């Protein structure tokens with residue numbers, strides 16, 4: 001018998017009427033012949049209210065007690081949902097995470113799922129029940145209640161769908177599907193018929209709050225077809241499928257996202273030697289802080305500056321971690337700022353099409369938005385901007401890439417559903433059997449690209465339009481740019497580095513030369529660099545990946561020039577002569593997790 005998982009978010013169970021509507025939907029699916037597992041979130045803003053209460057009684061609530069408190073929100077809704085089903089004449093049993101057997105690690109408020117038992121759910125389903133599972137929660141080895149992080153019910157739902165081999169995981173929410181950007185921010189945002197896993201992983205981790213990014217890791221690893229749709233009673237319209245294929249192969253950019261509350265940390269005076277950044281990132285990984293937009297400026301006098309961004313909600317933990325690293329690293333200065341937001345564009349097509357970065361930079365410049373930092377990966381470009389310009393920035397970018405218009409020849413909802421179901425037939429379990437626990441890191445491989453060169457511009461003025469001028473000039477010369485990293489050094493001047501193929505280095509230098517001459521900045525280049533990368537699933541959120549990379553390279557005495565991260569890849573640039581030894585070091589370091 002086919003099984004479906006239906007997840008209802010907070011707004012979809014906000015009151016008695018909505019709970020009954022959700023119950024009717026589940027019963028209808030059961031009557032259509034499916035076994036049904038519902039995953040339910042806390043009602044409305046209940047979780048926010050509990051967080052607020054905790055903060056009223058305690059300045060720094062212990063994480064264990066926070067989990068004990070927050071898990072009650074879901075316990076209320078599952079019980080009410082079961083009652084609503086009984087009221088409609090159906091059979092249902094509600095279960096907490098612990099009762100199901102959702103085993104997690106002990107990192108309270110950010111726990112990762114280790115395993116989920118299916119026996120009890122199966123037994124209940126086989127007896128004709130609808131199983132109602134509390135989202136967002138689990139238990140650790142000692143039966144302490146844990147939670148998966150805000151928005152984590154999506155992750156519970158896709159994980160349950162994975163272990164139960166569900167035909168579909170339906171995510172019922174308060175919008176019609178996944179949009180090109182948050183429809184509450186930009187009225188022109190368009191519902192996408194489907195989104196590829198890699199794009200959704202990026203969008204979710206870059207601010208598209210419609211899905212918890214870790215749920216997409218499960219979707220990808222276990223090939224779970226995910227259908228995001230509106231829980232509104234009268235709509236039975238299809239929403240968006242998150243599966244293996246993108247909406248359009250032709251478009252460079254599929255969607256954009258804004259992380260409003262971002263924070264920047266700058267550490268100056270780092271010892272410029274292998275292992276220094278390792279010490280720093282080790283401390284951050286220990287407290288599970290995911291770091292983004294890492295910018296390292298070249299060392300001088302044996303010292304270097306490194307700056308990176310974290311979510312503002314992680315800032316306190318991050319600063320404590322950096323302070324600990326300072327004890328080891330000696331005299332470093334730490335600065336931070338919270339008046340920044342991150343705007344990003346994402347698209348699988350970007351990997352093969354030029355001209356995304358310069359268009360984005362120009363659109364921002366035309367909107368009068370200054371770019372404070374830039375990082376890219378194969379499928380995204382992110383810019384850090386002043387927080388009070390975040391909305392203008394996302395609007396400008398959404399318009400520039402005409403995301404409001406449907407792409408010609410796009411895959412239909414039915415195409416993507418078929419692709420998702422087909423992928424499900426492949427043996428996802430083979431991947432999974434290698435994992436010790438469900439949410440373990442999956443690394444697909446390590447690679448070396450020895451064909452690139454590095455261009456670094458120093459002391460650029462920090463004003464709108466500079467990056468646009470540079471990359472338009474480079475694009476006009478027909479040069480394809482791969483990685484871009486730009487950031488403001490401690491001096492207030494901007495440094496910018498990018499990689500191009502060795503063959504195109506002369507053209508790139510001529511092109512930037514023209515722009516830079518007017519600005520009084522300096523240009524340097526390295527004609528042979530090596531880009532070492534690790535690819536996998538959920539790489540950035542598994543804070544340990546960057547760490548293992550830095551660790552392995554430091555042990556081999558290899559210095560890292562640049563870093564960029566995405567959910568599917570971490571790249572580091574090292575000196576050209578260090579490519580082969582670097583690759584060997586990484587192969588060894590990741591041997592246990594490479595498929």
Ligand code: ADP
Nearest residue numbers: 009010011173174178179181182184208209210
């Ligand atoms: P739920 O309680 O159902 O889990 P969430 O509030 O977590 O709902 O997620 C739905 C919200 O996500 C929407 O109301 C919308 O404002 C926001 N959102 C952000 N980015 C996107 C996007 N790209 N597409 C759709 N919704 C988005």
Ligand code: ASP
Nearest residue numbers: 041047136150151152153
């Ligand atoms: N109730 C939790 C939260 O508000 C989990 C969820 O809704 O996904 O974060």
Ligand code: MG
Nearest residue numbers: 009151209210
């Ligand atoms: Mg949510």
